[in-house]
Amino acid sequence: MIWKLLRSNISLTQIIGFGLANLIGLAIVLLSIQSYWDIDNLFNSEDGFLSNNFIIVNKKVSLLKTLRNKRTYFTEDEIADVANQPFVKRSSVFLPASYQVKAFVRTGKNFPAFYTDLFFESVPDEFLDVQDAKWQWEEGDELIPVIIPRSYLALYNFGFAPSQGLPQVSENIIKQVGLKVRIVGGGKERIFDSRIVGFSDRLNTILVPYDFMSWANKNYGSGETIESARMIIETENPADPSIAKYFTDENYELNNDALETGKLSYFLRLAVFGILTIGLIISALAIGLLILSINLLIEKNKDKLKNLHLIGYEVKTIARPYQLLAISLNLSCLIIAAIIVVIVRGSLLEQVSTLYPGFDPGSSGIILISFVIIVMIAALNWLWIKRRVVKTIV
Amino acid sequence: MTIDLKKVDPGISPDPDNLNSEVWGREISFSLPNKYLISAESGAGKSSLISFIYGERKGYEGDIVLNGLSAKTMTDDQWTGMRRNNLSLVFQGLKLFPELTALENIQLKNKLTDYYTESQIAELFDVFGLKHKMNEPAGLLSFGQRQRVAIIRALSQPFKWMLLDEPFSHIDEANIKIACDLIIKELTDRKAGMVLTSLGNRYSMAYDHVYNL
Numbered sequence: 001m002i003w004k005l006l007r008s009n010i011s012l013t014q015i016i017g018f019g020l021a022n023l024i025g026l027a028i029v030l031l032s033i034q035s036y037w038d039i040d041n042l043f044n045s046e047d048g049f050l051s052n053n054f055i056i057v058n059k060k061v062s063l064l065k066t067l068r069n070k071r072t073y074f075t076e077d078e079i080a081d082v083a084n085q086p087f088v089k090r091s092s093v094f095l096p097a098s099y100q101v102k103a104f105v106r107t108g109k110n111f112p113a114f115y116t117d118l119f120f121e122s123v124p125d126e127f128l129d130v131q132d133a134k135w136q137w138e139e140g141d142e143l144i145p146v147i148i149p150r151s152y153l154a155l156y157n158f159g160f161a162p163s164q165g166l167p168q169v170s171e172n173i174i175k176q177v178g179l180k181v182r183i184v185g186g187g188k189e190r191i192f193d194s195r196i197v198g199f200s201d202r203l204n205t206i207l208v209p210y211d212f213m214s215w216a217n218k219n220y221g222s223g224e225t226i227e228s229a230r231m232i233i234e235t236e237n238p239a240d241p242s243i244a245k246y247f248t249d250e251n252y253e254l255n256n257d258a259l260e261t262g263k264l265s266y267f268l269r270l271a272v273f274g275i276l277t278i279g280l281i282i283s284a285l286a287i288g289l290l291i292l293s294i295n296l297l298i299e300k301n302k303d304k305l306k307n308l309h310l311i312g313y314e315v316k317t318i319a320r321p322y323q324l325l326a327i328s329l330n331l332s333c334l335i336i337a338a339i340i341v342v343i344v345r346g347s348l349l350e351q352v353s354t355l356y357p358g359f360d361p362g363s364s365g366i367i368l369i370s371f372v373i374i375v376m377i378a379a380l381n382w383l384w385i386k387r388r389v390v391k392t393i394v
Numbered sequence: 395m396t397i398d399l400k401k402v403d404p405g406i407s408p409d410p411d412n413l414n415s416e417v418w419g420r421e422i423s424f425s426l427p428n429k430y431l432i433s434a435e436s437g438a439g440k441s442s443l444i445s446f447i448y449g450e451r452k453g454y455e456g457d458i459v460l461n462g463l464s465a466k467t468m469t470d471d472q473w474t475g476m477r478r479n480n481l482s483l484v485f486q487g488l489k490l491f492p493e494l495t496a497l498e499n500i501q502l503k504n505k506l507t508d509y510y511t512e513s514q515i516a517e518l519f520d521v522f523g524l525k526h527k528m529n530e531p532a533g534l535l536s537f538g539q540r541q542r543v544a545i546i547r548a549l550s551q552p553f554k555w556m557l558l559d560e561p562f563s564h565i566d567e568a569n570i571k572i573a574c575d576l577i578i579k580e581l582t583d584r585k586a587g588m589v590l591t592s593l594g595n596r597y598s599m600a601y602d603h604v605y606n607l
Contacts, residue, residue, distance in 0.1 A: 001494070001498055001501065001502055001505075002502075004493070004494065004498075005491055005493065005494065005502075008493065304491065307489045307491065308502075309474075310448070310450060310477065310483075310485075310489065311477065311489070311502070311503050311506075311547070312474055312477040312478040312503070312506050312551070313474070313506070314471065314474050315470060390470075394470050
């Protein structure tokens with residue numbers, strides 16, 4: 001009966017106007033928050049497609065250094081300084097071999113026999129982008145697993161092999177080829193079996209397990225201090241401008257892939273953030289419109305509200321129809337907006353997965369966000385209308 | 395429950411002809427179950443006095459003490475409780491809701507305390523000869539009919555004091571008699587008191603005290 005009294009003077013036009021505006025605003029807000037999560041996942045998850053938080057650093061090779069045969073090693077202090085930078089999550093030097101390495105294939109039935117000088121480097125396993133059960137070595141093992149850069153294989157297949165009339169090989173074929181490796185140093189030498197177990201996109205060097213490298217350096221090394229010319233750094237946020245600044249100041253060189261990806265993700269996030277802001281503004285304006293409408297409604301029904309209060313109705317009872325009106329309007333807008341977002345996101349994800357098969361989207365937190373938003377809006381409406389009614393009739 | 399007026403003054407510039415008010419600026423105590431008549435000409439502030447007691451208006455000097463509570467410091471919730479259970483008022487302006495039917499106007503009040511049953515309400519309409527108007531919007535009734543609906547509404551709640559602000563101005567003699575008899579009976583049954591304002595007409599009721607405002 002109170003509702004029958006209070007519903008008069010409700011303007012349908014205002015309510016529809018509010019509904020549309022709020023719907024658009026909320027849909028934009030929800031969609032941008034969801035996109036932010038999805039993009040975040042694209043760039044930042046452990047094996048996300050575009051996640052690349054590794055930076056490889058070396059000192060610049062200059063003419064002067066070449067002429068003086070001066071190496072570009074990192075000193076202990078420099079290594080410690082890099083490790084202590086705030087943007088560095090963890091870092092390690094490339095451990096070089098202090099012995100000589102020769103690789104050869106003795107019999108060449110399907111594969112040409114060759115003999116070549118080689119080099120090995122090593123980094124701790126956590127910096128590797130290749131996971132393979134064979135990637136391990138213990139003292140006594142005769143087989144050294146090796147990882148080469150994927151680009152080396154491409155060089156061979158598309159550059160070297162055609163020009164020399166040699167067969168092209170696939171990754172699987174080359175993994176089958178057994179190599180002999182002779183390591184020479186400290187007046188000793190030893191021959192190991194070796195096999196390529198993986199291809200790295202991240203590390204542009206020939207890698208052997210860290211354990212093998214440590215053991216070999218100890219037993220076959222020249223005995224000199226082992227110095228490293230390259231470092232690998234893992235960072236939380238490659239887009240952090242302080243990274244580029246630090247390395248420029250130190251006059252170090254870095255591979256820029258990570259930084260470029262970082263910039264890309266930074267701009268994407270910036271764009272999403274901008275859209276989110278617009279959505280928030282639209283929503284805020286819509287809610288402002290609703291508040292004004294209800295304000296007007298309360299003002300128009302002022303005498304009725306006062307009379308209800310005078311015959312013994314509590315303020316909270318009188319305010320409730322308006323509170324419920326506002327909250328149910330907001331709730332319906334939010335539900336429709338959430339449905340729209342789920343549908344739009346579904347079709348967007350479909351396109352993304354065509355580009356990146358197997359892309360694992362971020363969790364769909366729409367329901368959680370919606371819940372948080374509705375609780376906030378409801379609380380705001382509830383308190384505001386109550387206050388307004390109290391101001392009007394008491 | 396007593397109603398104590400403690401030097402209540404409406405604060406408006408005093409009418410030079412009306413400096414001898416028996417109410418304004420005096421200490422008066424209304425006690426149960428007495429019936430009081432406040433008699434005055436138009437403009438002396440009858441409605442102001444009633445609205446001060448009912449807590450509708452607060453801009454006056456002095457204080458009114460209801461059941462030991464100062465009208466000036468009572469919270470809004472305390473006022474609501476007072477209006478539901480202790481004070482009943484027939485407003486001069488009636489304050490019915492024109493878009494609701496006569497019956498709905500009564501139900502709106504009655505459901506706060508469920509004082510009457512539906513059949514008792516219908517009976518009251520019958521007593522006032524308004525049974526056929528029960529389901530008409532209050533806005534379509536004549537002022538006299540509405541006054542009677544307002545009296546029914548004022549009865550549809552528990553109370554210690556019934557306040558009537560010129561309640562019978564548009565009702566014919568026969569219906570005034572019906573209304574007065576009914577009100578007296580209700581007051582006796584409920585051991586309640588009454589404060590009635592009028593332009594001077596005593597409506598053939600017996601009062602315990604008459605004040606000239």
